[in-house]
Amino acid sequence: MKEGIIMKEPKQLSVSAIQNGTVIDHVPANNLFKVIQILGLDRIDNQITFGTNLESKKLGRKAIIKISGIYFEDEDINRIALVAPAAKLNIIKDYEVVEKRVVEVPDHITGIAKCMNPKCITNFEAVTTKFKVVSKKNVALKCHYCEKITTQENLQII
Ligand code: CTP
Ligand code: ZN
Numbered sequence: 001m002k003e004g005i006i007m008k009e010p011k012q013l014s015v016s017a018i019q020n021g022t023v024i025d026h027v028p029a030n031n032l033f034k035v036i037q038i039l040g041l042d043r044i045d046n047q048i049t050f051g052t053n054l055e056s057k058k059l060g061r062k063a064i065i066k067i068s069g070i071y072f073e074d075e076d077i078n079r080i081a082l083v084a085p086a087a088k089l090n091i092i093k094d095y096e097v098v099e100k101r102v103v104e105v106p107d108h109i110t111g112i113a114k115c116m117n118p119k120c121i122t123n124f125e126a127v128t129t130k131f132k133v134v135s136k137k138n139v140a141l142k143c144h145y146c147e148k149i150t151t152q153e154n155l156q157i158i
Contacts, residue, residue, distance in 0.1 A: 014051045014054055014064070015049050015050065015051040015064055015066055016049065016066075017092075017095060018047075018049075018066045018067075018068050018092050018095075019068070019092070019094065019095055020068060020069055020092055020093055020094065021046075021066065021067050021068040021069050021070055021071070021092055022066075022067050022070055022071055022072060022089060022090070022091060022092065023064065023065070023066045023067075023089070023090040023092060023097075024064065024065040024066075024067070024080075024084075024087055024088075024089055024090075025062070025064050025087070025088045025089075025090060026056065026058065026059060026062050026064075026084070026086045026087050026088050027062060027063040027064065027065060027080075027084045027087050028059055028061075028062065028063070028083070028084060028086075029052050029053050029054075029059075029060075029061040029062055029063045030061075031063075031083040031084055032050065032052050032063035032065070034083040034084075034157045035063075035065065035080050035083060035084050035087075036050075036065070037157060038079050038080050038082075038083065038112060038157060039072070039076070039077075039079070039080060041065070041067065044070070046067055046068050046069045046070055047067075047068040047069070048065065048066065048067050048068070049065075049066045050063060050064060050065045050066065051063065051064050052064075058086065059086065071091060072089070074101075074104075075106075077089060077101070077103055078103055078104050078105070078106045079106075079109075079112055080103055081103040081104060081105040081106065082105070082109065082112065082113060082139055082155065082157075083155075083157065084103065085103065085105060085139070087102070087103045088100060088101070088102060089101040089102070089103070105133055105136040105139070106133065107132070107133055108130070108131065108132055108133065109129075109130070109131045109133060109141060110128060110129070110130050110131075111128050111129060111158060112129075112157060112158060113129060113131060113141055113150060113155055113156065113157060113158065114129060114150070114155075114156040114157070114158050115129055115131075115143045115145070115146065115148065115150055116148065116149075116150040116151075116154040116155075116156075117143065117146050117148040117150075119146070120143060120145055120146040120148065121145050121146070122143070122145055122146075127145070129143070129144075129145075129158070130143070130144035130145070131143055131144060131150065132144065134149065138151065138152055139151065139152040139155065140152075141155075
């Protein structure tokens with residue numbers, strides 16, 4: 001680690017700094033594994049470190065994920081907005097934060113979520129789910145096939 005980073009980072013880090021990659025901060029602790037699943041982090045070989053149940057004034061308990069050597073496209077990272085709407089991305093290059101980004105709930109969601117309607121075709125045939133986002137704030141997804149609304153409370157990640 002570079003000497004300088006210690007001067008700039010007087011706070012104690014719960015998870016070690018990374019040299020290059022992406023830090024996803026302000027993930028609700030109870031959705032950490034959903035974020036890992038959505039981004040497919042369980043299937044890559046890069047070095048990943050995370051901390052969870054860390055104190056956060058905004059979220060109560062937050063999680064942080066540090067992925068070395070990966071920079072995400074907006075389109076990919078916005079997929080986590082359903083489960084981590086307050087997530088902040090920090091792009092790290094040579095130990096420095098060079099960019100900060102927030103996630104945005106997209107207008108349409110393909111895959112990721114399950115339709116809550118047990119009779120929906122997506123639940124008994126091999127059809128990828130498709131939703132129009134009717135509320136970004138509380139997360140309400142209208143199914144393209146059955147038009148039923150799936151909300152944050154009954155949201156299940158596929
Ligand atoms: N970070 C890291 N590795 C680095 C630099 C930063 O893992 N080489 C992490 C920090 O631990 C922090 C996040 O990236 O979790 C953002 O860093 P920084 O902007 O320095 O921290 P804050 O000022 O606390 O950011 P914010 O208030 O925007 O959350
Ligand atoms: Zn449906």
